[in-house]
Amino acid sequence: MTRPTARVLALLEILQSGGTRTVAELAQRLGVDERTVRRYVVHLTDLDIPVRSVRGRYGGYRLAPGYRMPPLMLTDEEALAVLLGLIAGRRAGLATSSVVAAESAAAKMRRTLPEALGRRLDALLENVEFTQRPLPSAAPETTVLLLLAEAARDRRPVAIDYTAADGRRTERVLHPYGIVAHSGRWYVTGADSVSGETRTFRLDRVTAPRLLAGAFDPPDGFEPADHVLSGLARIPYRHEISLRVQGTADEVAAAFPPGIATVHAIADDGWVGVRMRAERLDWVPGLLAGLGLPFVVEGPDALRTLVRALADRLAAAAG
Template sequence: MTRPIARVLAVLEILQRGGTWTIAELARRLDVDERTVRRYIAHLLDLDIPVRSVRGRYGGYRLSPGYRMPPLMLTDEEALAVLLGLVAGRRAGLLSTSAAAAESAVAKVRRVLPEALGRRLDALLEIADFTAPASAARTAEAEVLLTVAEAARDRRPVDLGYLAGHGGASERVVHPYGIVTHSGRWYLTGFDSASEQVRTFRVDRISSVGLRAGTFAVPEGFDPAQRVLTSIAEAPHRYEVSVRIQATPEQIRAVFPPSIATLEELDPGPSWVRARIRAQRLEWLPPLLAALDRPFVIEGPDALRELVRALAGRLAEHAGA
């Protein structure tokens, strides 16, 4: 029969708070009987954890003076994965534990990390934005991600080596305004010296990064997450789609999030909104337009009209079968 390891570790956690704990106190905290507590203590002793039995009226169990759990040995990538997993799980509502338990777990992992690594992770957790509750980003190169996070928090310019999607390499100076995770990727957004505009960069395409001297100011009211979503929605693609939809922006956003479509409210009237979408392929759009279940007018391209007609024909055929 396997031992309930989680409960055994819970006993260790209680004993590490210091003092002597009676069997009755431990049983009450763990919601088990006293015989089970003794089994947990025996298992800790099997693991060579120095638990002392204190006899007498105020007896019980305590850890030997000076005992501490060994330091947690994690690489930068491992520490980053653990902390981001806890943070993302908490924000996504994926953890069955309470918010306090998640915060406590983050604090405990943070406390046993080397000081220098802990400061860098603090910078990332402080500066990072999530575009959606369930974002679970891949860990980019830890050194790059931690460096740009520090720079964003401390308002330090960085020298950036970047490899664009088409394969072109470039060197530039960037003022990092924020770090955002969206749809499984990390993005850096900030002022770019090469284009003299605010740009968005995928962190996994950053080939090198170095801190520069000096500081900068972030424009008042700048929202890194919103900027990343807008940049993704406005990125050049094969098709420029324009559709007028008779619906509220909230109804449209339920199907077309900001990373997919930009919305333009038209003149007052029957609540028409123009949605502009950039896409490499069009086949995925007709089912979403159908899911809106609202009147719409396709302004372009013509290829989308044909795809919508084809979908409508298939639906009518299925309905009549």
């Protein structure tokens, strides 16, 4: 929380204690000048908080009689939904209001929560990373998400039951390095006791997590989001797509959304190879058209057909 936001909330708390407070008193208690106090009061009134100005020698500010911030009675799921909505919306650039307003709302809600739930939500917000690529979601259980986030923060091993895509269930111990939200799904990545490797697991397939005794240290420089995205790019899908795109490897890689494609050097000067995997091809022509770079579809043939069809529709629309 930024210092100005904290002081605005502190001003509200002082006013809620009752009585009329002079500008000089408020300035001294908040550690700011009187002009800043007046600016903070404007911010509170913009949030529809009824701050009244009292004129005269003993004037100042007070709240309207009988006003009190209503208590928030939220379940774990409701609190998680509100906080994640505020954070994700701001990080995705969707919030059009000021950053201070968003932080103020989050801070107000955070202060009303029970201490234990507040600590768990703090752990989640400290460890989650967003790739900002919205798709239909597959939500995990709130208790699973919060417990694994807490374990990642505190470097605690966790025993989990996991159901794979083929329905096979296993029990394993995980050293969670971090939580990643990507394409509408949540993932945890870390050292897996069954495979002996660093693995990524979908949280909606995790059940019955249990914190274990002990501690661990993640590898130096480990980036959970990078590991999840690179792992997802290698998963087999129905369609294997091969392209040649004109440009440098860095330029081409930056033109694709994270985790969609792998870029590799080829012999042709000025061109690089691109590999993609997809369950459906209908969305790929639009993505390629938006690259802004010359490209050649090497396969599959079905993709070439779809690209030609899109080109015909665009030409007809332009005509």
